[in-house]
Amino acid sequence: MFHFAQPNYLFLLLLVPLFLGLFYYSNLVRKRKLAKFGDYELLKDLMPNVSQTRQRIKFYLTLAALTLIILAIARPQFGASTESVKRRGIEVMIALDVSNSMLAKDVSPSRLEKAKQMLSKLSESLSNDKVGVIVFAGEAQMQIPLTADYVAAKMFLSSIEPGMISRQGTAIGSAIDLGIQGLSTNAKTGKTIIVITDVENHEDNAIDAAKLAAEKGIMVNVVGIGTPEGSPIPAAGTMSYKKDLSGNVIISKLDEQMGKEVAAAGKGMYVRADNSNGALKALTSSLDKLATAPVESKIYSSRDEQFTTMAWLAFFLLVIEIAILGRQNKWVNRFKWF
Template sequence: MLRFAHIELLWGLALIPVFVLLFAGVSRWKTKAVKSLGDRNVVNLMIPDVSFSRPWLKFILFSIAFAFLLIAAADPQIGSKMEEEKRKSADLMILLDVSNSMLSQDLAPNRLENAKRAIAQLIENLHGDRIGIIVFAGEAYVQMPITTDYSAAKLFLNTINTNMVPTQGTAIGTAIDLGMKSFDFKNGTGKAMIIITDGENHEDDAVAAAKNAAEKDVSVHVIGVGSPEGAPIPIFENGRQIGFHTDSAGKNVVSKLNEAMGKEIAAAGGGSYVRATNANSGLGIVMDQIYKIQRKTVDTKSFKDFEDRFQIFLAIAFLLLVIEFFISNRKSQRLSNLKLFEVKKT
């Protein structure tokens, strides 16, 4: 396995194309300056020892040496010893409701943003566990497959909004079924789903889907976001709120947290139900339950010992610089006098 101790230094390789453009520009300017002196043959007689190709050769050698020096500075390392270790791990799938009702503001700043902040904090505290994200409204989509790349997870999380699922609704059962298809049941890790929703399921049988997941040893936990009293659903246009959703009678539509539905889904899925508040997202409580029950010990292989290999690149760079140093900008008289293809007159 190859890795770099200071991989950020490799960004310096981007300077090489800049050097090439600058050197090409200077060379072109010199060529035009020589041409402006008069006839090329006459000019060549005036400066017989000047070589126009050797500077390019020296520049190429210098550029390659520069690249090898940067690689050496980045300290390439080769994994020399692989060890097997046991660790506890879990596969977590976050099922996040992105229906319009998640814009209600009974949690600050709204239900969706409150949930996203909690998920971001969860990602910060993960160590070795894998995480994936599914978004759902009237339909469900995999926003991010299960991964241990927590930086990518946070990037995907930041892009989530209520416009990414065109069909409105709250198809929790569909999201659970998609989550089951996303798991790798051969890797031996514990598996759990965390549904974050206001619980207004109108599309399918979420309880049956949760029960089916539990039968396959996947616990389904629910975090309810919102309040039983509810809040109106705002309408945004160009990033500005312009009003609230209304019914046929012109009254504001109030979205209420359906705790009964959330508790029923969690019970069927063998998980826990927690209601989120502004002070507590509930994810910490759910994760405690998952870590007690769902995390399983798995065998993993990893490189423990790494050996430095910068010496090889440093030696090559030094050799190229020595060669470049001893190459003169002047033409070789021996090569100039050696006229292999000239026909002697008799």
């Protein structure tokens, strides 16, 4: 697959039509000035060594060389290769709650932003592991299947917003079920599902789903985001908060008891994320205790750089341009080149 590694430099190609226009404009001005001295066709006989054709060819060669140089610095690349490597690591499936209640600000800067910050730091501690990402609200959706590409996973995490799932709710059970399906069947690999949620308005049997995961050797860890006291939910695009049908402001509260029950059923741990790094340290410690086994991953190798080809072509065009004299030469003129 062909692409440019630094496409921003392609904007320099706008110089090509600019130079082309200036060249034709300068020729037009020169002809108008010569016309003041007489008929242009008659004046050409008084300038036998002047070759307009040579001037045009030299200009086109220079312009072509400039185009190739711009393409070269944009680093054209062709093809891609991947290779399978075996690493010793674990499999981590992250299930992140993106329901509207995650916009509450009882944890700074908000529940969702705090979760994203924590996951970003967690991804930096992973090495030789595979990670996947699920988002859920009233339903669960797989966003990134298991991968060793932490950079792509981290970039995706930063773009997560509540609007990704239109159906509202907190379907923790569905997220765990989807996480089970997304993990491999390698019995020797340590596997875990990390559910990050405010554990509010659960719509399915999350405890049974966690038990099923434990039976399959998958540990379910739950990170509670928020506070038991709760906080109002900001209404998008306004300065007010969400209200119920009676006009009362809705207070979203963290259900820690349910979070602990789900974690216990999944033979994992429950930890509440606050404005400290305690939850992150607890998660990292838990992952370190998981057994590791060889994990086969397809990793991106490299693309074939093509800029050298462009650079050499530009060089040869410039050599030819220099070799062509701007004026006719009596020795060279013996040969009818142009």
